[in-house]
Amino acid sequence: MTLTNINIPRLQLEGMTKIYPAVIANESIDMTIAPGEIHAVLGENGAGKSTLMKMIYGVIKPDRGRILWNGEPVDITNPAHARKLGIGMVFQHFSLFETLSVAENISLAMEDYGSLDDLSRRISEVSEEYGLPLDPGRMVHSLSVGIRQRVEILRCLLQQPKLLIMDEPTSVLTPQAVRKMFATLRRLAAEGCSILYISHKLDEIMELCHSATIIRGGKVTGYAVCAEESAASLARMMIGRELPTCSRKRPDVEGQECLRVNRLCKIAADQFGTSLERVSFSVYSGEIVGLAGISGNGQQELLYALSGERPVADRGAITIDGESVGHLNAAQRRELGLGFVPEERLGRGAVPGMSLSDNGILTAHRHGMVRKGLLDFGRAKRFAQKCVTDFTVKCGSVDDLITSLSGGNIQKFITGREILQQPKLLIVSQPTWGVDIGAANIIRQAMIDLRNNGSAVLVVSEELDELFEICDRLLVIARGRVSPSVKVEKTSKEEIGLWMSGMFPGGPVDTNKARELQSEGCCVD
Amino acid sequence: MRDAVLIKIEPRPEPSRVMRYCSPLLAALLMLISGLIIFTLLGKNPVEAFHAFFVEPINDFYGLGELCIKASPLMLIGTGLAVGFRASIWNIGAEGQLAIGALCGGAVAVYFNQSSSGFILPAMISAGAVGGMLWASIPALLRTKFNANEILVSLMLNYVAILLLAMLVHGPLRDPDGYGFPQSVLFGESATLPIMIEGTRLHVGVLLSLAGVVAGWVFLEKSFTGYQIRVAGGAGRAATYAGFEYNRLIWIGLLAGGLAAGVAGVMEIAGPIGQLLPSVSPGYGYAAIIVAFVGRLHPGGIFLASLLMALLYLGGESGQMNLDLPSAVTGIFQGLLLFYLLAADFLVNYRIRTKSSQQEGN
Numbered sequence: 001m002t003l004t005n006i007n008i009p010r011l012q013l014e015g016m017t018k019i020y021p022a023v024i025a026n027e028s029i030d031m032t033i034a035p036g037e038i039h040a041v042l043g044e045n046g047a048g049k050s051t052l053m054k055m056i057y058g059v060i061k062p063d064r065g066r067i068l069w070n071g072e073p074v075d076i077t078n079p080a081h082a083r084k085l086g087i088g089m090v091f092q093h094f095s096l097f098e099t100l101s102v103a104e105n106i107s108l109a110m111e112d113y114g115s116l117d118d119l120s121r122r123i124s125e126v127s128e129e130y131g132l133p134l135d136p137g138r139m140v141h142s143l144s145v146g147i148r149q150r151v152e153i154l155r156c157l158l159q160q161p162k163l164l165i166m167d168e169p170t171s172v173l174t175p176q177a178v179r180k181m182f183a184t185l186r187r188l189a190a191e192g193c194s195i196l197y198i199s200h201k202l203d204e205i206m207e208l209c210h211s212a213t214i215i216r217g218g219k220v221t222g223y224a225v226c227a228e229e230s231a232a233s234l235a236r237m238m239i240g241r242e243l244p245t246c247s248r249k250r251p252d253v254e255g256q257e258c259l260r261v262n263r264l265c266k267i268a269a270d271q272f273g274t275s276l277e278r279v280s281f282s283v284y285s286g287e288i289v290g291l292a293g294i295s296g297n298g299q300q301e302l303l304y305a306l307s308g309e310r311p312v313a314d315r316g317a318i319t320i321d322g323e324s325v326g327h328l329n330a331a332q333r334r335e336l337g338l339g340f341v342p343e344e345r346l347g348r349g350a351v352p353g354m355s356l357s358d359n360g361i362l363t364a365h366r367h368g369m370v371r372k373g374l375l376d377f378g379r380a381k382r383f384a385q386k387c388v389t390d391f392t393v394k395c396g397s398v399d400d401l402i403t404s405l406s407g408g409n410i411q412k413f414i415t416g417r418e419i420l421q422q423p424k425l426l427i428v429s430q431p432t433w434g435v436d437i438g439a440a441n442i443i444r445q446a447m448i449d450l451r452n453n454g455s456a457v458l459v460v461s462e463e464l465d466e467l468f469e470i471c472d473r474l475l476v477i478a479r480g481r482v483s484p485s486v487k488v489e490k491t492s493k494e495e496i497g498l499w500m501s502g503m504f505p506g507g508p509v510d511t512n513k514a515r516e517l518q519s520e521g522c523c524v525d
Numbered sequence: 526m527r528d529a530v531l532i533k534i535e536p537r538p539e540p541s542r543v544m545r546y547c548s549p550l551l552a553a554l555l556m557l558i559s560g561l562i563i564f565t566l567l568g569k570n571p572v573e574a575f576h577a578f579f580v581e582p583i584n585d586f587y588g589l590g591e592l593c594i595k596a597s598p599l600m601l602i603g604t605g606l607a608v609g610f611r612a613s614i615w616n617i618g619a620e621g622q623l624a625i626g627a628l629c630g631g632a633v634a635v636y637f638n639q640s641s642s643g644f645i646l647p648a649m650i651s652a653g654a655v656g657g658m659l660w661a662s663i664p665a666l667l668r669t670k671f672n673a674n675e676i677l678v679s680l681m682l683n684y685v686a687i688l689l690l691a692m693l694v695h696g697p698l699r700d701p702d703g704y705g706f707p708q709s710v711l712f713g714e715s716a717t718l719p720i721m722i723e724g725t726r727l728h729v730g731v732l733l734s735l736a737g738v739v740a741g742w743v744f745l746e747k748s749f750t751g752y753q754i755r756v757a758g759g760a761g762r763a764a765t766y767a768g769f770e771y772n773r774l775i776w777i778g779l780l781a782g783g784l785a786a787g788v789a790g791v792m793e794i795a796g797p798i799g800q801l802l803p804s805v806s807p808g809y810g811y812a813a814i815i816v817a818f819v820g821r822l823h824p825g826g827i828f829l830a831s832l833l834m835a836l837l838y839l840g841g842e843s844g845q846m847n848l849d850l851p852s853a854v855t856g857i858f859q860g861l862l863l864f865y866l867l868a869a870d871f872l873v874n875y876r877i878r879t880k881s882s883q884q885e886g887n
Contacts, residue, residue, distance in 0.1 A: 133710065235656070264674075267812065305589075308761075308768060309766055327766045329770070330765065330766060331767065331769065333766025333768070334768060342766060347762055348760070348762045348763055348766050349766060350763065353760075354755070354756075358752070358755075362756065362766075362767045363753060363766075363767055365749060365752075373748050373750065374743075374747050374748050374749065375748065375752055477640060
């Protein structure tokens with residue numbers, strides 16, 4: 001680490017305060033980042049990290065406080081201004097235009113990029129250099145969440161920033177790619193670029209960051225030098241108490257095959273989607289199977305086929321308890337005991353304009369909430385109330401609009417709604433995405449309990465830590481193909497990481513070629 | 526993005542729920558003010574005009590009866606349309622469905638003209654209901670089979686229906702003893718809706734409409750299918766996620782509008798008109814669209830909105846008679862009402878901000 005001008009901090013925040021009508025998002029936050037420093041901002045969901053970052057990036061104006069950039073007070077009026085100063089930001093929620101191509105999107109943030117062709121070439125170069133392969137000509141609407149994040153990262157890197165803000169960047173990368181990105185970040189830091197790294201993954205922060213600012217409830221609760229702390233001590237500062245853990249106790253449950261996917265093929269709906277190629281796997285009652293993979297490798301297509309939102313022609317390609325269900329719609333499959341938590345919460349897993357109680361009816365109506373065609377709203381309310389209590393959903397009442405809740409709380413509610421119905425087969429996509437640590441543990445524990453009670457659970461997640469924590473067996477999806485399954489205790493994150501690049505028996509990347517590449521030190525992705 | 530833009534429209538983070546329900550009232554008020562300004566510009570005394578337009582038509586029993594019989598088809602059709610609108614199924618074809626309903630019901634009345642059976646009225650209403658639904662099933666079929674836009678199909682079918690009605694009234698349904706006038710025979714007592722209050726034209730069809738509004742309320746607010754309709758209209762992908770069959774909801778949405786419009790058509794010819802004419806509706810099918818939106822797609826609101834809209838019809842007639850106003854005046858008021866409602870709704874959901882040339886532009 002070479003620190004230039006060590007006496008003048010790259011960025012200094014003094015008393016940053018942002019007050020919203022209902023809540024103080026940030027209260028008198030001070031923070032200092034030196035040139036070349038990798039500084040973590042640690043906090044649970046809703047702690048105020050994003051608000052703080054948006055103030056630095058000029059998206060929102062602070063109510064009070066001062067920003068010093070290289071020692072000079074600045075009033076950052078908008079993101080373009082921030083970029084001009086040399087601040088780049090990779091958002092957690094993406095700020096891309098769906099109807100434009102990757103190159104066009106990036107061009108919007110660039111002052112002077114020559115022609116679009118030049119820019120496309122540069123995008124390809126930089127993306128190769130940093131191991132984030134990307135086709136500049138693709139339309140953003142056709143990209144998966146993971147690839148979109150890649151676009152955001154590249155957009156920043158192209159501007160050679162002096163300060164790079166990264167908001168939860170690793171959730172969509174393989175362990176190998178994470179390591180590669182860490183190397184990239186370290187290199188950037190060595191070149192003098194400061195990095196603000198927002199995350200809730202403690203081990204990543206321990207590995208990458210030099211120092212950390214911990215925020216809870218909009219206030220700074222501590223500063224830490226990472227080398228002097230442990231993950232547990234950081235967690236304590238972050239959530240204010242000991243880190244809750246899942247019960248690891250998991251008896252072997254004898255189970256029959258519950259979900260069977262048999263040579264499922266599905267041509268992608270659009271040219272940029274991923275076609276599923278002869279996907280076969282099973283999930284037994286009493287086990288949790290994890291499906292790992294970088295997003296955009298066919299997870300969405302597979303989940304649409306499994307949930308019944310897009311039935312398949314071959315009815316025998318999917319069976320639940322031996323019954324062919326490929327042609328059935330979502331409601332018919334739910335009658336057979338399916339529960340499903342989709343990746344998108346609002347607009348798919350929940351209806352934005354409705355209350356919590358009404359959103360409970362969406363899938364739980366078949367549990368005695370409909371009598372003679374009429375809804376029993378009392379019962380629906382009690383169900384929603386139970387969901388709120390059991391899964392610690394923070395809300396005023398079950399009559400509140402679901403949109404008044406934070407993303408994590410919506411996720412808790414939807415997951416709770418599905419789990420409380422005691423499904424025989426539960427399929428969950430990204431169960432704890434954006435959920436704080438305490439709540440994530442509640443959700444994981446609930447899935448484990450469901451398994452122990454004899455349900456089959458399939459978890460699709462990009463977070464390997466999570467999969468290794470809760471699953472019995474793992475599968476990997478890459479380019480529309482699903483790997484053979486492997487027991488969690490017989491594999492490692494490294495192996496799963498390789499499989500995520502397509503290098504598994506029968507996978508899309510030829511194993512011999514893969515070995516060659518590996519020996520050359522390349523990462524196939 | 527950052528230089529010339531001085532006016533910016535942005536969604537409000539949390540649209541006020543109260544304002545959502547106030548916007549119809551605000552729209553009505555603004556309509557009134559604009560109307561009075563127009564009267565003044567036309568050289569009328571605004572107070573007099575207001576009186577002639579909004580008070581005179583309903584200052585006696587007869588007038589109130591007229592208000593109810595005008596509001597009756599509007600509330601019935603508005604409720605039927607709301608079923609579809611809530612699912613984002615835009616049935617613009619109520620005017621045509623009304624005409625076909627009147628045609629079918631009228632055909633029954635003409636065919637059984639000599640009969641005095643008590644079954645004739647129910648048969649007429651059933652025929653009208655079926656006719657309206659059949660007409661609405663054309664856009665439903667085309668939408669569900671070929672994904673044809675139901676707005677265009679239902680709208681264009683209006684012209685077909687109205688011309689079909691005119692053709693048949695000029696032809697087979699014409700009164701043979703009517704000196705060649707394009708109208709059917711006058712319906713007998715058994716084919717006419719009984720009058721409820723002596724001295725008015727208030728017929729029992731109004732009760733039927735009220736019953737329709739109540740049934741619509743139960744269906745939309747309390748039934749599981751009504752819930753599915755709300756989900757489909759609010760978030761189509763959530764409906765797929767839950768496994769609600771969207772095609773079924775499209776059918777229900779369009780048929781409900783057709784049913785209501787068809788019955789309303791029969792009640793027009795069996796009520797105030799008393800025979801089949803080439804034209805049986807002063808645009809109720811279109812006005813009901815406004816009624817449905819002013820009433821917030823809620824049957825209670827639709828009931829109130831239908832009274833307001835009926836008053837505009839009566840006021841327009843009274844204005845023509847007493848103030849020498851042109852017949853377009855009713856349409857002007859309807860248009861103003863819808864315009865202000867849309868504007869108010871827009872401002873409830875969005876805000877306009879004028880800002881200096883450099884500010885956020887992410």
